[in-house]
Amino acid sequence: MTHAHQRLLQGDLQDQRLGRYTSDLGVTHTRTVTLPGIRTQSGYSFSQITLAYQTLGTLSPAQDNVVLVCHALSGDAHVAGLNPETGRPGWWDYHVGPGKAIDTSRFFVLSTNVLGGCGGSTGPSSVDPQTGRPYAMTFPPVTIRDMVAAQVRLLDHLRISKVFAVVGGSMGGMQALVWAVDYPHRVQTCIPIATCLAHTPMQIAFHEVGRQAIITDAQWNQGHYTAHRRPEHGLAVARMVGHVTYLSEFAMKTKFGRQLQREAKPEDLFPEFFAVESYLQYQGESFVKRFDPNSYLYITKALDRFDLLEGSPPHAALGRVKARFLVISFESDWLYPPAQARELVRTLKRANAVVTYLNLQTSYGHDSFLIQNPEFSRAVGHFLDAEYRRQRLPLKKTTQILGGTR
């Protein structure tokens, strides 16, 4: 079996069964901080918010080496290194670390759990200070822009005025785009991966299946469930549907084929228990242990609501953008297909942004950015390296040699 296939079979780091996994970063810690509140796009005012975040590497004296990594739907602040309690690696340990694509020996990596999440940041499972009870469904609708506004609060708190790069895949890519568009003076480079300009009906549709699975679970109880009676079944089904959309036909064929997981047991409904069924059930069960059902509702809705331009003409919305972009898509990603990335690239370019676009042949589907992927790693690493060198040139020389931006 080739190395490429072995990598493919390994999958991502979030829920796979890991044998002995060592991280170059060792054990890393996640902190939480209470920050001044924000007013959401929907008009709700938080008096204060809590964000979980992780920092890796050292902030340079000039503060010019900050890389903000934004997580996708099921991620959290723990981006790399081993969790001190569970021993599990962060979701992007393959790509973040010393000497890796996002090199922690050069860059100061910052990662937060999103607003609305369940990894330590304020979300539906947090206690509403006004009522003393969990928000549940009284939590205000959140958007990708709200998530970014919360991150801005954290950067202000850390007194970081500018980020060298903001990087993220899928929902993380949406956050990266919002950063570049809404805070043009604070972002030098932007790497949106496997993402889009706005969610399409197909993407919304898959999320709606997941949400329905949760809210029709009797234990959901209008969002007021307890730790012992959670809508676990609904959330597991939601994750199973989601997971199918993150893979590709090729990945599934290679990974499972039509193999049966085990011999039939008398209690089985049907004699065949396929390996792919077993895998999805495992993914569902594993996810339920680490994710809050209400958060899943709120975050998927934030994704569905996402529209970078929000109805304004591209030139008006993107005219102030200063960042240089590396947009990456994957040929096998049918959830966020390359055509959507090209639409994003075209819109950015026609608004005069400087954009590099790379479409990789990785065959793992949407999850291609979460697995071991040397081509992906190289591209991100080289881009950050070249841009970091460009940034460090004296200003006069920069405009002379590179002619500034077009």
Place this chain on the structure above:
Amino acid sequence: MPYAQIYDQVAAWIPPTSRVLDLGTGDGAFLERLVKTNRVVGEGVELDAEHVTRCIERGLAVHQGDVMSGLDQYGNGAFDYILLLGTFQELKPSEQLVREALRVGRRLVVSFSNFGHIRVRWQLLVGGRTPVTDALPSPWFRTPNIHFFTILDFRDFCREMRLRHVASAYFNRRGFVRWFPNLRADIALCLLEAAPRV
């Protein structure tokens, strides 16, 4: 082939600080040179992911895609110069391509292999087989070229497309060709712009 000389000629035609789009930029070596020595603002379009990654390594902005979809990414007049070096003869809709390139850029730099060269004519006439020369190195079943044309053909094409030759240069193994280029040149290089309407 004196490729270094051909590239020197292209570099000589492009004034400093111009905005340049290189279609089929390969690993970006030439574009990087233009950026460094001519101080141009350069971008590239390239189909191959491996080449695109090399361009990224060089710090170039590059779009992965074919030439037509690459051009479509840009607004009108985004560039001063559009480079089609060795790619023109490999691309199908020549007329649309030229029109689209002139929407995005002001001037075109095109290079192509001359099918009118004496050796090409000789091989076809006497040998009776599809010519294989230094400028047309691949056999017919492996060549990426889909158009085979001569310098005179290209002049006719430019007239029909209302393109004006701002400058031309012709090359063979020994370097510049001044006399009888359609017979003696292996490679033609043309700097073109839209002819003014009369």
